[in-house]
Amino acid sequence: MTSNFKSIPVIDLSLAKSPLTRPKLLQELHHALTCIGFLYITNHDVPQDVILDLKHALPILFTLNPAEKEEVVLHNSPHFLGYSQVGSETTAGVADKREQFEFANELPDLWREGHPLHERLKGPNQWPSQNPSIRSVVEKYIHELTNLGERFLRLVAEALSLDPETLFSFLSEQHRLKLVHYPASDPSSDPNIQGVGPHKDSSGWWTFLLQASPPSVKGLQALNKTGEWIDVPVIEDTFVVNIGQAFEVVTHGACKATTHRVLSGPSERYSVPFFQGVRGSLTKTEAVETLRSHFVMQKIALEASEGASVDSAFLRGKYNTWGESQLRTKIRSHRDVGRKFYADVFHGYVNDDSSN
Ligand SMILES: O=C(O)CCC(=O)C(=O)O
Numbered sequence: 001m002t003s004n005f006k007s008i009p010v011i012d013l014s015l016a017k018s019p020l021t022r023p024k025l026l027q028e029l030h031h032a033l034t035c036i037g038f039l040y041i042t043n044h045d046v047p048q049d050v051i052l053d054l055k056h057a058l059p060i061l062f063t064l065n066p067a068e069k070e071e072v073v074l075h076n077s078p079h080f081l082g083y084s085q086v087g088s089e090t091t092a093g094v095a096d097k098r099e100q101f102e103f104a105n106e107l108p109d110l111w112r113e114g115h116p117l118h119e120r121l122k123g124p125n126q127w128p129s130q131n132p133s134i135r136s137v138v139e140k141y142i143h144e145l146t147n148l149g150e151r152f153l154r155l156v157a158e159a160l161s162l163d164p165e166t167l168f169s170f171l172s173e174q175h176r177l178k179l180v181h182y183p184a185s186d187p188s189s190d191p192n193i194q195g196v197g198p199h200k201d202s203s204g205w206w207t208f209l210l211q212a213s214p215p216s217v218k219g220l221q222a223l224n225k226t227g228e229w230i231d232v233p234v235i236e237d238t239f240v241v242n243i244g245q246a247f248e249v250v251t252h253g254a255c256k257a258t259t260h261r262v263l264s265g266p267s268e269r270y271s272v273p274f275f276q277g278v279r280g281s282l283t284k285t286e287a288v289e290t291l292r293s294h295f296v297m298q299k300i301a302l303e304a305s306e307g308a309s310v311d312s313a314f315l316r317g318k319y320n321t322w323g324e325s326q327l328r329t330k331i332r333s334h335r336d337v338g339r340k341f342y343a344d345v346f347h348g349y350v351n352d353d354s355s356n
């Protein structure tokens with residue numbers, strides 16, 4: 001569990017540039033990592049035009065007509081890359097009220113019969129033919145966020161007294177990006193309509209989220225220790241950054257993947273999470289053992305009040321690699337895709353409740 005935070009800290013990455021201010025940054029980052037699991041970063045050095053181009057592209061992309069969206073529907077893709085309509089994804093057993101386009105850095109489909117099934121998550125994107133400019137906007141954005149993620153990981157390592165390159169050995173060559181649209185809800189209806197239900201991020205090592213609507217549009221909330229939902233409002237020129245489940249496992253719970261959700265509201269909302277990918281071949285043993293002496297034996301970085309307790313579907317589940325557990329999550333969230341491309345394992349995955 002995370003500590004009983006009431007707000008989300010803002011970490012100024014420009015403090016890293018001077019030896020005079022770097023210690024302050026590392027101290028604040030350490031606190032955010034070990035006590036909250038959620039933070040904003042500012043002065044992140046992602047070029048403004050790359051962010052603005054993406055923000056401007058969102059409303060245009062989502063006004064494609066249903067046939068144009070259908071052309072790139074997720075159901076075409078064994079890599080779970082493409083468009084999914086409102087209500088087609090479920091989180092915590094309830095349909096989410098959001099539509100989304102999922103992309104990744106462009107990779108060839110090298111999977112063949114006999115290779116590990118999770119390798120099939122890697123592959124090319126589907127690009128909507130009626131919005132040809134979206135491709136370069138998304139590709140530039142993924143490129144910048146990949147770099148930001150790497151810069152950030154070096155700071156995280158330093159804040160946790162690890163070698164700056166240590167955390168890179170867990171990364172995948174695939175990073176995924178979702179462009180998300182939450183339609184407005186009727187204000188007279190239930191105020192707690194689920195945009196996306198309570199969850200810990202399962203796809204990434206770290207998540208870097210652009211809240212792409214004006215500050216007046218609310219929705220994102222993080223859960224603190226006493227079960228209160230804390231607003232994570234839009235702050236201009238920041239990214240919201242949060243820990244994924246694999247990172248919680250590898251750090252033995254020193255750094256928690258904090259539960260969060262989005263409520264849909266009276267205004268539509270756009271957001272863009274970038275999921276820094278975790279290597280699919282990562283086994284449970286590697287995940288647990290690689291940094292064990294650092295986090296458990298030396299008790300470094302374990303100042304979070306409750307110590308380390310890890311709540312992980314990956315560890316609880318019966319699948320040995322991160323890739324397999326990620327594939328299972330994808331299949332359970334998008335069953336039509338699972339049934340079509342993963343028929344051999346589909347029933348096993350959807351009927352297996354050994355992890356959620
Ligand atoms: O839309 C948001 O602000 C957050 C979305 C999210 O948590 C997710 O897609 O994992």
Ligand SMILES: [Fe+2]
Pocket residue numbers: 199200201260
């Ligand atoms: Fe999330």
